[in-house]
Each structure stands twice: as C-alpha cells, then as structure tokens.
Amino acid sequence: MAEPIVEMRHITKRFPGIVANDDVSLSVNRGEIFAVLGENGAGKSTLVSMLFGMYEPDEGEIYVRGKLEHINSPRYATQLSIGMVHQEFRLVSNYTVTENIILGLEPEKKLFGLFPYVDIKKANHDIAELSERYKLKINPEDVIENLNVASRQRVEILKMLYREAEILIFDEPTAVLTPQEIESFLQIIEGLRGSGKTIILITHKLNEIKAVADRCAILNRGKLIDILDVPSTSTDEMARLMVGHEVSFTTPKTPAKFGDTVLKAENMSVKNPSGYEAVKSVSFSIHSGEVFAVAGVSGNGQNELADAIAGLVSCSGGRITLNGRDITNASVRDRIEAGAAYIPEDRHNVGLVLDFTLRDNFPLRRYYSDKFSRKGVLNDAAFNEYGRHLQENYDIRSGQGMATITRSMSGGNQQKAIIAREIDMKTPLIIFMQPTRGLDIGAVMNVRKQIIAERDRGAAVLLISLDLDEIMDCADTIAVIYNGSISKIAPAGELTVDDIGLYMMGVGKTA
Amino acid sequence: MFCGAQQKGEEVIMLDMIIIDGLSFALPLFIMAVGGIYSEKSGITNLALEGFQGFGAFTGAVVVVWLTGITGSTSQIPYYAGFFFAMIGGGIFALIHALLCIKFKADQVISGVVMNILAMAMTSFMTKSINSAFFGNSANKFMLGASSRITIPYISEIPYIGAVFRDIYPFEIIAVIVAVVMWYVLYRTVYGMRLRACGDNPHSADAAGINVNAVRTVAVFISGCLSGIAGMSFAYSISANFSPDIYLGYGYLSIAALIFGNWNILPALGACLIFGFARSGGSAIINELGLPSSYNDLVRILPYLLTLLLLVFFSKHNRSPRALGQVYDKGRR
Numbered sequence: 001m002a003e004p005i006v007e008m009r010h011i012t013k014r015f016p017g018i019v020a021n022d023d024v025s026l027s028v029n030r031g032e033i034f035a036v037l038g039e040n041g042a043g044k045s046t047l048v049s050m051l052f053g054m055y056e057p058d059e060g061e062i063y064v065r066g067k068l069e070h071i072n073s074p075r076y077a078t079q080l081s082i083g084m085v086h087q088e089f090r091l092v093s094n095y096t097v098t099e100n101i102i103l104g105l106e107p108e109k110k111l112f113g114l115f116p117y118v119d120i121k122k123a124n125h126d127i128a129e130l131s132e133r134y135k136l137k138i139n140p141e142d143v144i145e146n147l148n149v150a151s152r153q154r155v156e157i158l159k160m161l162y163r164e165a166e167i168l169i170f171d172e173p174t175a176v177l178t179p180q181e182i183e184s185f186l187q188i189i190e191g192l193r194g195s196g197k198t199i200i201l202i203t204h205k206l207n208e209i210k211a212v213a214d215r216c217a218i219l220n221r222g223k224l225i226d227i228l229d230v231p232s233t234s235t236d237e238m239a240r241l242m243v244g245h246e247v248s249f250t251t252p253k254t255p256a257k258f259g260d261t262v263l264k265a266e267n268m269s270v271k272n273p274s275g276y277e278a279v280k281s282v283s284f285s286i287h288s289g290e291v292f293a294v295a296g297v298s299g300n301g302q303n304e305l306a307d308a309i310a311g312l313v314s315c316s317g318g319r320i321t322l323n324g325r326d327i328t329n330a331s332v333r334d335r336i337e338a339g340a341a342y343i344p345e346d347r348h349n350v351g352l353v354l355d356f357t358l359r360d361n362f363p364l365r366r367y368y369s370d371k372f373s374r375k376g377v378l379n380d381a382a383f384n385e386y387g388r389h390l391q392e393n394y395d396i397r398s399g400q401g402m403a404t405i406t407r408s409m410s411g412g413n414q415q416k417a418i419i420a421r422e423i424d425m426k427t428p429l430i431i432f433m434q435p436t437r438g439l440d441i442g443a444v445m446n447v448r449k450q451i452i453a454e455r456d457r458g459a460a461v462l463l464i465s466l467d468l469d470e471i472m473d474c475a476d477t478i479a480v481i482y483n484g485s486i487s488k489i490a491p492a493g494e495l496t497v498d499d500i501g502l503y504m505m506g507v508g509k510t511a
Numbered sequence: 512m513f514c515g516a517q518q519k520g521e522e523v524i525m526l527d528m529i530i531i532d533g534l535s536f537a538l539p540l541f542i543m544a545v546g547g548i549y550s551e552k553s554g555i556t557n558l559a560l561e562g563f564q565g566f567g568a569f570t571g572a573v574v575v576v577w578l579t580g581i582t583g584s585t586s587q588i589p590y591y592a593g594f595f596f597a598m599i600g601g602g603i604f605a606l607i608h609a610l611l612c613i614k615f616k617a618d619q620v621i622s623g624v625v626m627n628i629l630a631m632a633m634t635s636f637m638t639k640s641i642n643s644a645f646f647g648n649s650a651n652k653f654m655l656g657a658s659s660r661i662t663i664p665y666i667s668e669i670p671y672i673g674a675v676f677r678d679i680y681p682f683e684i685i686a687v688i689v690a691v692v693m694w695y696v697l698y699r700t701v702y703g704m705r706l707r708a709c710g711d712n713p714h715s716a717d718a719a720g721i722n723v724n725a726v727r728t729v730a731v732f733i734s735g736c737l738s739g740i741a742g743m744s745f746a747y748s749i750s751a752n753f754s755p756d757i758y759l760g761y762g763y764l765s766i767a768a769l770i771f772g773n774w775n776i777l778p779a780l781g782a783c784l785i786f787g788f789a790r791s792g793g794s795a796i797i798n799e800l801g802l803p804s805s806y807n808d809l810v811r812i813l814p815y816l817l818t819l820l821l822l823v824f825f826s827k828h829n830r831s832p833r834a835l836g837q838v839y840d841k842g843r844r
Contacts, residue, residue, distance in 0.1 A: 094833075
C-alpha cells in the first residue's frame with residue numbers, strides 16, 4: 001500500500017514579497033486520500049498547483065511514479081495522469097456536460113467519409129457510461145449554466161476521469177457546497193479511492209479530513225509543520241498545528257445588554273431583478289448591543305434583504321428606519337452617514353475594487369469627507385496614514401504592504417480588509433453578510449470575536465449566515481428566513497439547532 | 512397582383528430588382544459577418560472588419576489589374592484570382608490585429624479602430640503609388656470593370672422567388688458555399704467547438720489542453736479572409752473599381768448584423784437580408800417615384816437607420832460571448 005506515487009522534495013516557491021512554499025518535502029502513496037491542511041495563505045494551493053504544472057518550483061524536485069519530472073504545464077500534468085479540480089470551476093457555461101468533458105479530446109467521425117465532425121452521440125453515450133461507472137449522477141445533455149454547484153463539481157470530476165487521471169487533486173472542494181452536498185462529495189471521493197485513485201485534498205475543514213483522509217500534511221506560512229496519520233490524531237491537535245497555537249471553537253461572550261432600537265424594518269418587501277418578490281413583507285427590529293442573526297438555506301431572500309438595508313437595491317414596499325430616521329429611499333451615501341456599515345457576501349465585486357491597492361480600498365466609503373479630500377483633491381497623506389492605521393490594528397497581511405493590489409491578496413486578508421474598513425467607521429449598525437465564507441478557522445474565530453466586540457461596543461449587528469454554527473455562536477436573537485418570509489424570531493437560548501433546521505426547511509411549527 | 516412570369520408587370524420587375532440587388536448586397540455583408548462571428552466567438556472583439564474588407568479588396572484589385580494586363584480583359588482568371596488574393600490579403604492584414612490583441616495584449620477596441628484607420632491610409636497611399644509607378648497616372652482607384660452575372664436556367668423562371676437565381680454575381684455563389692462550410696466548421700468540428708469554448712471560458716479551454724492563443728489567431732485570420740472576399744465583392748458590384756470609397760461603413764454594418772444575430776450564423780444571415788432588402792427596396796421606391804438620383808444617397812442610410820431601430824429592440828436580449836474582449840492571462844483570477 002505504501003508505494004509513493006508522488007514525491008515532492010525540498011520545494012521552494014517565491015512570489016514577489018512572499019515565500020509561498022519554503023523547503024516542503026512530502027510524498028503521497030498510491031490509493032490514499034492525502035489531505036493538505038493549512039490556513040488561507042499557508043501555501044497549500046501553490047504547492048499543489050506546482051504538481052499540476054501551473055507554476056514551476058524555484059527549488060526542489062517533483063517525482064511522479066519514481067521518475068523526476070519537470071511539470072511545466074497542465075497539459076503535461078494531464079499526460080502524467082494528474083487531474084485537478086480548481087476552486088473556481090473551469091467550465092464553458094453554454095456547453096453541455098458532455099461538450100465540457102470531451103473538450104480537448106473530442107471523438108471524431110467523418111461525414112461521407114470526408115468531413116470530420118465531433119461525434120456528440122458517441123460522446124454522450126460514453127459520458128453516461130462513465131457517470132454510471134463512478135456513480136456520479138449527471139445528465140450528459142444538460143447545459144452547464146442550468147446546473148447547480150454540486151453538479152458542476154461532478155462534471156469537473158468526470159472531466160478528470162475521462163482523461164483517465166489517477167491522481168486527483170481537489171482545491172477546497174467543499175467551500176461552495178451545502179452540508180448535504182458535502183456529505184455526498186465525501187462519499188464520492190471515498191468511492192474514487194475504492195477504485196484505485198489517489199486523491200489529494202486541499203482544505204481547511206478539519207472534520208472533512210477526519211472523515212475521509214488517510215494522512216494529512218499541515219502547512220503554516222509556507223512551511224511544512226508535520227505529516228500526520230489522520231485516524232490516530234485528534235482534530236484539536238490538527239487545529240493547533242495548523243494555526244500554530246491553541247484554538248477554541250467557541251467564541252467567549254458576555255450576556256447581551258440591549259439598548260435602544262437602532263434598525264427597524266416594517267413590512268419590508270424586495271423584488272429581485274427578474275421581478276420576483278424575494279423578500280416578502282418582513283418586519284423586525286435590532287437593538288443597540290444585539291446580534292440579530294438571520295439563518296436560512298441559501299437563496300431564500302438573504303441577499304436581497306441585506307442589499308436592501310445597505311441601499312444597493314430598493315424596497316418594493318414597507319419602511320426601514322435607522323435610529324428613528326426613515327432611510328427607505330435614502331441613497332447609499334446617506335445611509336453611511338446615517339450609520340450603516342455593510343460587509344457584503346461578494347468580496348470581489350461588491351466589497352473591494354480588486355485592481356486598487358489596499359491603501360486606496362480603505363477610504364472607499366469616506367474618500368469625499370474632509371478628512372480624505374479638500375475641494376475634490378484627494379489627500380495622499382491622509383490615505384497613507386489611514387492605511388497604516390488599519391493595516392496595523394487589524395493585522396492585514398499583504399505582500400507589498402499598503403501598495404498591494406487587493407486582487408493578489410488571499411481571501412482571508414481581503415475579508416479582513418473589508419471588515420477593518422467597515423467596523424472602523426464605528427457606526428451604530430453593521431450588516432455582516434456571510435462574513436466567514438471561505439475563511440480558515442483562525443480567521444473565522446477572529447471575525448466572530450470582532451462581531452461580538454462590536455456588539456459590546458453598542459452597535460446593532462445584523463448577521464446573515466448560512467453557517468448554523470456561526471449563528472449559534474454569535475447570535476442574541478435568531479430569525480429564520482424561508483422563501484422570503486421570516487418564519488420565526490426568538491431569543492437565541494430558546495432555539496436548538498434542530499429547531500432552526502426545521503424552520504429553515506419551512507416545516508417548523510408556526511410561530 | 513399579376514400572376515405568371517410571362518406577364519411581367521411593373522410590380523414584378525420592381526420586386527425582381529429588389530431581390531436581385533438586395534441579395535448582391537446582403538451576401539457579401541453576410542460573409543463578412545460570419546468572419547466577425549469567428550473572431551468574436553473566439554473571444555477577440557473585432558471592430559476591424561471595415562479595415563479588413565478594404566485591405567482585402569485592395570490586394571484583390573492589384574492582382575486583377577496586374578493579371579488583366581497579362582491575360583487580356585476577356586479572361587475570367589483575373590476575376591477569381593482577385594477573390595483568392597483578396598481573401599489572402601484580408602487574412603494577412605488581420606494577423607496584425609491578432610498580433611496586437613493576442614501577443615501584445617492590446618485593448619481590442621483600440622486595436623480594431625487603429626486597423627481601420629491603418630487600412631484606409633495604407634491602401635489609398637499604395638493605390639496612388641502603384642498607379643504612378645506602373646501606369647503613369649496618379650489616380651486613387653483601380654478600374655475593375657463590372658462583374659459578369661449568371662442566370663440559372665429553369666429555376667429562375669419560377670414566379671417571384673425565381674429572381675433569387677437570376678442575374679447573380681459569381682461572388683454570391685462563392686459567399687454561399689463559403690458560409691455553408693464555415694457553418695459546418697464552427698458548429699460541427701473539433702476546431703469550431705474549441706473556438707467557441709475559448710470565447711466563453713478560455714481558462715477551461717486551456718485546462719483542457721487547448722492552445723487558446725493559437726485558436727484565436729486562426730479565428731482572426733479567418734475573419735480577415737472572409738472580410739477580404741466581402742470587400743472584393745463590394746468593389747465589383749457597387750463601384751466596379753477599387754477606391755477609398757470602399758470604406759463606407761459596410762464593415763460596421765456587418766458587425767451590427769452579427770450582434771442582431773446573437774453571434775450565430777443563421778440569424779446573422781437574416782439580419783443581412785433585412786439590411787440588403789431595405790437598401791434595394793428603398794432604391795426601387797425612389798426609381799418608382801421618379802425622384803432625382805440624389806435621393807439615392809438618402810436611401811443608402813436606410814440600413815443604418817434600421818440598425819439604430821433594431822438596436823433598441825435587440826440589444827437587451829442578446830448575449831455576447833462571455834470572454835469577449837478580455838485579454839487572456841493565465842494567472843489572473
């Protein structure tokens with residue numbers, strides 16, 4: 001069993017301003033599930049990207065099946081039977097499942113024995129067979145853009161299998177999946193191991209590793225900390241090694257002291273762009289010093305609710321008041337001035353201007369104020385000073401300091417930057433939309449601590465999350481949203497996870 | 512309405528004219544739009560069709576003038592050789608656009624506009640230079656003579672639609688054949704499948720082992736070739752010469768057609784036919800009303816007016832290829 005199929009020896013990879021991998025050596029055995037664990041920015045993705053030929057190591061050697069290889073392109077990696085599913089899927093959205101899978105390896109036939117064409121019929125048949133063989137349910141003729149994330153992931157897996165890959169690399173495969181989908185994903189990769197494939201799994205989710213992995217390498221800031229035998233190691237131990245110090249999985253929290261009502265929504269309705277009423281006549285209020293958490297399955301109106309309060313979309317009915325002031329029709333800027341901060345779900349498109357530097361992203365909400373500009377001319381010195389202030393106080397790590405283009409930063413640090421910008425305004429209302437999505441444990445705990453700290457400062461916090469642990473951890477009041485309506489509002493202590501789960505699916509007792 | 516081909520009433524003749532002239536304008540426009548579809552479906556914005564067709568027509572015209580001097584004016588060889596070299600000339604000129612957009616990652620809109628200006632300036636300069644060097648005059652045009660026309664026996668006698676097969680320019684047949692081949696290549700072959708993938712998600716194409724840049728370069732080359740055929744057709748049908756008048760905006764019109772056609776070949780044909788018949792129909796009405804020929808200039812704007820109108824209705828629903836105009840950079844997230 002312990003026959004190494006991949007060996008990486010003394011791998012070092014540097015990027016401008018950062019050493020992504022520092023003398024990392026590891027070997028992966030044929031037929032095992034090998035996990036690579038580490039926080040965001042620990043160098044996991046970089047390490048396996050070199051195995052897939054997306055980067056070449058600056059130092060060190062890679063052996064595949066005992067042979068020294070210079071993997072300089074994904075194409076070559078594919079020839080070595082190495083396949084990879086990236087975090088962002090590489091699929092052609094207007095192609096069918098089959099077309100995506102065969103792309104690059106199309107079966108051909110000749111019309112009248114003369115004109116070559118792609119034999120889609122045969123391909124569809126082949127893919128149907130392949131999906132049956134590996135128990136990956138998919139209809140070969142579905143178009144990608146009509147499929148959900150879990151199905152798209154299955155297409156990516158089939159793509160590798162069609163190319164007869166033996167070494168399958170998954171980069172954060174479960175970050176975008178629901179709990180049920182994660183369950184079935186883990187079964188899929190166990191099945192793949194059963195049919196003799198070697199699997200390399202990059203993740204920062206400990207329970208997934210515990211559930212399926214055989215061995216696990218832990219990286220921290222580019223260095224290999226240890227390689228562990230998973231069944232004989234506790235998750236606490238793994239977490240400690242990954243973060244570099246003890247971590248606690250619950251956020252310490254003092255009892256809430258509610259103050260005056262800060263945000264009040266009355267019969268608020270919001271329509272989505274296609275005219276469908278995504279939020280239906282919702283009423284609630286949030287007090288100063290309260291974390292008001294909204295739980296629900298993705299796509300039940302959470303985005304519209306948050307965007308409407310932040311002012312990105314307008315309400316189709318009802319009233320929103322902030323500290324007694326009607327902001328239903330106020331502009332985004334008016335809402336900022338009135339005291340609403342917003343940490344949006346979509347970091348890249350809403351939260352940051354990705355091609356701006358970190359320094360220029362910080363004052364985005366306040367650049368027009370006297371502090372940052374005089375008569376329309378920006379004050380460079382104030383920008384610098386503010387950038388330094390935030391970067392130091394909120395521990396935001398980036399390759400070239402404040403001058404780093406935010407696109408090149410890790411997801412965790414991007415999120416830290418947004419949160420720093422928003423909470424540093426010390427507004428009475430802060431909206432957190434999925435604040436820890438895609439972050440590693442250390443960062444997650446950090447964000448949750450910040451949420452509680454803001455509450456203790458006296459802010460009203462609206463926390464919208466798909467993560468029930470997060471809601472149980474932080475909330476003072478829990479609301480459950482289902483199909484655009486709030487089906488239940490109760491103090492946090494009165495609801496169990498199971499109760500909330502039922503309301504989330506619309507089958508709970510009526511309030 | 513009159514019936515039967517024997518009693519050709521005035522309306523019938525007028526209808527015939529509309530069909531004949533409409534097709535001879537629509538088909539070159541269409542073949543150019545097909546070229547544009549190739550380029551844009553592969554992800555390269557192509558505003559340079561105008562320049563490609565002009566440059567193609569120039570190379571074709573040079574070849575025709577040169578060959579006619581050798582073979583004499585009755586031979587058909589210069590005509591077909593002209594189209595062949597127009598195709599090659601347009602294609603090679605298009606490679607500059609490919610080089611700028613793909614290799615040097617230039618902004619594709621700017622590159623397209625530059626190509627148009629470059630084509631206009633270069634061809635008029637070179638036309639004058641060649642004329643003064645070889646023919647002792649400094650005219651800014653090459654005389655080509657009008658193209659012959661073909662009438663297909665029997666089917667052209669069918670009432671009304673028979674006109675489709677009457678008095679056709681040979682290049683219309685070329686355009687139809689090329690378009691059929693191009694349709695087959697784009698939607699049925701491996702290359703076509705890869706090309707369309709590059710325009711939607713070049714990262715996935717790359718991950719599938721496809722050389723995105725090579726696919727796109729070939730696509731832009733093809734768009735130049737097809738535009739060259741179109742330019743030569745316009746030179747033969749509209750003006751019977753090559754002169755800077757070739758840059759009348761037909762390239763932009765075909766871009767409009769491919770957009771209305773939602774970047775698909777058959778719907779683009781529909782749009783081109785509408786443009787063609789709007790133009791010939793307008794001319795017919797001017798003739799019918801006995802208006803002075805200066806009104807013909809007014810009629811020429813009909814397709815453009817129609818473009819504006821159609822834009823209002825179609826631009827909302829149409830979806831361009833997802834990666835259109837984006838520089839493909841592997842490392843970018």
